[in-house]
Amino acid sequence: MISLYPTFYHTFQCKANNCRHTCCQKWTIDIDEDTAAKYNALPTQLGKDLRNFITIDDEGAHFIFSDEQPTCPLLQEDGLCRVVLELGEEGLCETCHMHPRFYKYIEDLELCGVGLSCEESVEKLLSSKGDQVQFTIEDDEGEFGADERPLLQNIFELLALDIDPELCQLELNQSISYCQGLIDLYAKTEPIDIEWTQQLGHLKATLANATVNNTTDLLQTTNRDKDIFNKVYQYILYRQIDMLAEYSLNALVQYSFDATLFISLATREFGNLPEQIRRWSEQIEYDEDNVGFLFDTYEKSNYDI
Numbered sequence: 001m002i003s004l005y006p007t008f009y010h011t012f013q014c015k016a017n018n019c020r021h022t023c024c025q026k027w028t029i030d031i032d033e034d035t036a037a038k039y040n041a042l043p044t045q046l047g048k049d050l051r052n053f054i055t056i057d058d059e060g061a062h063f064i065f066s067d068e069q070p071t072c073p074l075l076q077e078d079g080l081c082r083v084v085l086e087l088g089e090e091g092l093c094e095t096c097h098m099h100p101r102f103y104k105y106i107e108d109l110e111l112c113g114v115g116l117s118c119e120e121s122v123e124k125l126l127s128s129k130g131d132q133v134q135f136t137i138e139d140d141e142g143e144f145g146a147d148e149r150p151l152l153q154n155i156f157e158l159l160a161l162d163i164d165p166e167l168c169q170l171e172l173n174q175s176i177s178y179c180q181g182l183i184d185l186y187a188k189t190e191p192i193d194i195e196w197t198q199q200l201g202h203l204k205a206t207l208a209n210a211t212v213n214n215t216t217d218l219l220q221t222t223n224r225d226k227d228i229f230n231k232v233y234q235y236i237l238y239r240q241i242d243m244l245a246e247y248s249l250n251a252l253v254q255y256s257f258d259a260t261l262f263i264s265l266a267t268r269e270f271g272n273l274p275e276q277i278r279r280w281s282e283q284i285e286y287d288e289d290n291v292g293f294l295f296d297t298y299e300k301s302n303y304d305i
Contacts, residue, residue, distance in 0.1 A: 002139040003110040004155060006235070008124040009136075012101075015120050017079030021278065023099055023118060024072035024081065026192065031061040035093040046086050049074070104242040109158060111241060116281035122274045125235055131227035133234045152234045155241070167253050170226075170233040172261055179265060180207045182258050185297065189290040192283045199266065199279075206269055225273070232277060233260040239285060243295055251298035258294075259284065
């Protein structure tokens with residue numbers, strides 16, 4: 001087994017109550033059987049509260065949040081988790097313990113990382129050195145040295161995929177009509193909240209008032225911070241490489257390209273690049289239905305960037 005990690009992976013640490021956007025909200029969190037059994041047997045007030053908060057159905061046990069209860073009831077007002085405070089991190093279910101880490105497997109490769117819906121993950125990516133995402137590599141046979149820093153192109157090579165190196169580099173020079181089509185496409189995804197829908201409406205109005213002459217102005221942030229957006233593009237592409245089992249390379253590249261283009265437009269219009277990345281991730285890549293919808297669209301449309 002060969003394991004790959006972005007160089008910042010091992011320095012990641014949850015910000016807990018210092019995080020401005022808790023991950024303990026909006027999601028439905030599946031509880032693994034062992035943890036559910038532990039909660040069911042816990043003879044304390046916390047155990048009683050856990051059993052009251054857990055929803056059990058034919059598919060197992062879950063924490064389900066709603067509009068009436070948008071955040072986890074175990075999250076205190078100070079931003080700390082009662083389970084961690086009373087049981088330690090080992091008391092968390094697997095989903096809560098691992099989030100936002102992800103592990104994907106392709107043949108003998110293990111691709112590891114942290115999702116960008118987490119503000120700490122975004123900060124780690126943006127502060128990483130260089131104009132490309134670098135990785136560390138570990139393997140069972142000792143074939144690779146600890147000081148090796150493969151790039152995205154090298155990961156494709158490890159997968160024996162013949163890819164044009166230029167596809168690993170971002171160039172944003174799309175027309176206003178292309179940007180308008182992207183906003184229309186994203187409007188067809190399932191929105192995570194009303195603010196997302198409002199943001200799309202604002203961007204659509206801005207593009208409708210744009211002209212060919214100010215296309216460059218619309219992408220001004222991208223041109224100024226080209227290296228940063230290149231890393232964002234590469235990391236989004238890396239996050240979904242396993243989709244090549246079902247979809248074409250073209251669909252994967254298009255998904256990653258459009259994501260970065262959208263983030264650049266949102267940053268130009270609303271500012272705060274880290275937050276635009278986090279919001280995009282929360283809306284798109286953490287909703288499997290939205291990811292599937294976009295990949296299906298790209299596959300059927302055979303976009304050419």
